[in-house]
Amino acid sequence: PPTFVRKRLESDDAVVEALLARGVDVSFFGAEDRLAGAGQTRIRAAWPRGPASMTREINDGSLVLEVFDHSRWLLLTGDLEPDGMAGLMNAEPHLRADAMLWPHHGQADQAVCRLVRHTGAEVLVISAAASPRPPPTPKWLSALGVPCFHTGVSGAVTIDLAQGGLKVMTFRGGVQALTGPTPGPEPVMQE
Numbered sequence: 585p586p587t588f589v590r591k592r593l594e595s596d597d598a599v600v601e602a603l604l605a606r607g608v609d610v611s612f613f614g615a616e617d618r619l620a621g622a623g624q625t626r627i628r629a630a631w632p633r634g635p636a637s638m639t640r641e642i643n644d645g646s647l648v649l650e651v652f653d654h655s656r657w658l659l660l661t662g663d664l665e666p667d668g669m670a671g672l673m674n675a676e677p678h679l680r681a682d683a684m685l686w687p688h689h690g691q692a693d694q695a696v697c698r699l700v701r702h703t704g705a706e707v708l709v710i711s712a713a714a715s716p717r718p719p720p721t722p723k724w725l726s727a728l729g730v731p732c733f734h735t736g737v738s739g740a741v742t743i744d745l746a747q748g749g750l751k752v753m754t755f756r757g758g759v760q761a762l763t764g765p766t767p768g769p770e771p772v773m774q775e
Contacts, residue, residue, distance in 0.1 A: 613647065625653040630679065631664070631672045643688060644668030650679070656745035659703060661687040666695035673702045682750055683743045686710040690734070693722045700730060707750055708732040709741045 603610050613619075619627040631648035646662025659681035664672065665688060673679065681703035686696055690710040700708065707730065710719070714736035725732050731752070733741045739755025 621651075621653070623653075625651065627651050630659075630676055631668070633671070633675050644671070646687075648672060650681075651745075653745045654747045656682045656747075656750065657703075658682065658743065658745060659684040659705070661685050661699075663688045666692050669695045669699050673699065679703050681705040682745065683707045683709070686732070690719060693724075697722065697724045697728075700728065706730065707743065707752060709743070710734045710736075712736050 600610055613629055615629050615631055615633050617629045621627055628650045629647060630650045632645050643663035643665045644667055646664050646668065648662055648664065649660040651658040651660065657680045659679070661669075661684065669687060669692070679702060682705065684700065684703060684705040684707075686708050687699070689712040696708075699705075708725075710732060712719070712735060719734050719736065721732070733752060733754060735741055738757050741755075742753040744751040744753070
């Protein structure tokens with residue numbers, strides 16, 4: 585299935601079977617596969633690296649996407665657990681992210697700290713439900729100067745990967761312009 589390499593999920597199978605029954609050509613997207621987006625946008629699967637790289641945690645088989653646009657990098661990390669994050673960093677020593685989705689809905693903050701340091705992420709987004717108590721803010725976020733937006737607090741979060749810097753727009757909080765280091769080079773896309 586497209587989401588998990590190690591375990592077949594009935595819900596995934598049902599969707600694939602329904603598409604095939606309607607004559608839709610289905611292909612699966614996995615590590616090192618690439619998509620061409622509109623304009624200069626490029627999308628590459630960075631993880632998983634096949635069944636051998638999976639841990640006992642099914643979440644470590646989450647599809648991780650690296651998106652490049654306007655000389656900026658976005659890393660969509662799925663539900664990776666700490667072992668999966670370590671495997672990703674080992675497999676991708678030059679992995680870069682200007683903005684990153686915090687893996688697994690805000691869990692595993694020390695592993696995420698290592699991933700943020702590894703990628704150089706300038707902004708994080710946690711996609712999680714609202715809670716009666718505000719989510720805790722790890723001290724390392726402040727120490728690194730990395731803003732973190734929680735969808736349960738801010739509502740929907742949009743990140744504009746503009747050439748002049750990152751711009752974050754939230755449903756409840758308006759627009760925040762973030763500037764960062766010089767944008768990275770355009771990736772070399774193999775055909």
